[in-house]
Amino acid sequence: MGGKGRRHDQGIRQQVTSLVEDAVVRGARLEAACQVLGVSARTLQRWQKHPTEDSRRGPKTAPPHQLTQLEKDEIVRLVNQPAYRNLSPEQAVAKLAGEGIYICSERSLRRVLAERQLDRYRQRSKPAKGHNKPRQYVAHEPLRVLSWDITYMRSSTVRGGFFYLYVFLDIWSRRIVGAEVHESQQADIAANLLDKLCAEHELETEKLVVHSDNGAPMKGATMLATMQSLGITASFSRPNVSDDNAFAESLFRHLKYAPSYPRQGFAALDDARAWVARFVEWYNHEHLHAAIALVTPDDRHHGRDIAILEKRRDTYALAKDRNPRRWTGAQRAWRRPNVVTLNPDRLILSSPKTAASAA
Structure with a gap:
């Protein structure tokens, strides 16, 4: 919504x-709702009290020290001379200052x-361009959106040596659906693992999205050809933006900070x-994951979490009936997250006036 002093139309x-x-009305706190939209509660209260257009009109007079039209013409003439026309504004100003x-x-x-x-890019090289945020994908059921990545595992016998863990994670259930350790990073290995888990889980590959970062194995010819032949939709993070593949990165942090993870390596x-086989078994079948209402990924994957959460609600209801004075508000809902989103879009508001003029 912008910072202090920014104007917003009606x-x-x-x-x-x-x-x-x-x-x-739905139960949110005013401050929390305002924070999500990027506006302060005081500003919103002022808008509610005075719902008309912003009354500020800005300065009515031009600054007395602004550049005149003649000065602008002289500036343009100077910087277009052969000695300065290939320099950046910063370089041109510095060089002119050095000449008095x-x-x-x-x-x-x-x-x-x-x-x-006159500020167009004029070098022979291509101008730098920003990378747009990856497209949003929403999973309503298991095995629709997978996140995968590779992480290193230190060797304790070879200095500077590593083993490499390949992991495919279902973002809806947080279940690890494929994990292998190898001595190198190769697109062929990742492609074989993807092909194997598609066959093992009988995936509908035409409806499957596989997200990864921009590493060489992820964009290798073999991996891309495998996904294309299977009809899988490929999704990639922006370069050097680990948050775009947050599901896999979060799993790797959990793995490497597990108490049983050997600090000196393997x-x-x-x-x-x-060790990875034991971790996957524990993570899928014993770990109570906070993002999926504290059930195991395997229970959520197979739908057993519905009965588990219902039993928890019943337990809390009985506890509240036995001693209602200990409950000052509603009991814990134990809600099941039905939708999981990969790289959710930001909320962007546009005024009707702007939308109409754009059309």
């Missing part, structure tokens, strides 16, 4: 006010060039494989 104010009021000439600040020079449409490949 359409944006009405949308934000309506969303917050609806959230409060002051024209304006770097920021002012950039504004003048933008006004004259003596041999078989030792690493044996």
Whole structure:
């Protein structure tokens, strides 16, 4: 929504006010709802009290020290001379200052060039471009969206040596559906593991999304060809943005900070494989995962969590009936998360005026 002093038209104010009021009616706190939308509670209260347009109109007079039209023309003439036309605004200002000439600040020079449409990229190389956030994918059932990655496991016998753990995780149930340890990172190994788990779980590959980061094994020709032949939708993180593959990264942190994880590393490949097998068995069948209402990934994967959560609700209801004075509010709901989203989109509000003008 912007920082302090930013103006918002009446359409944006009405949308934000309506969303917050609806959230409060459903039980949310005012401050929490405002924080989600990026606006302070005091600002919202002011909008509710004065729902009209922003009354601020800005300065009515031009600053007396602003650049005149003649000065702007002279600046453009100078920076377009052969000695300066291939320099950045910062370099041009510095070089002119070294020659005893002051024209304006770097920021002012950039504004003048933008006004004259002279700030275009002119080098032979391609300009740097930002990477858009990966597309949002929503899982309503198991084995629809998988997150996978590779992490290193230190060798205790070879200095600087590592084993590599390949993991495929179902984001809906948090169940590890495939895990193997190898001595190298290769797209062929990942492709074989993906092909194997698709056959083992009888996956509907045309409806499957597989997300990973931008590493070489993830974008290797063999891996991409395997996903294409199976009809799998590939999804990739932005470069150097680990949050885009948060499910796999969170699992790796849990794995490496497990009490039984050997700090000095593994003596041999078989030792690493044996430890990973025990961890996967524990994680899938014993670990009560906080993100899925404290049930095991295997229980959620097979639907047993519905009965488990119902029994917990009954237990809490009986406890409240036995001693209601200890319960100042509603009992714990033990809700089952029915939807899990990979890289959820941010909430973007647009005013009706802006949308209409864009159309």
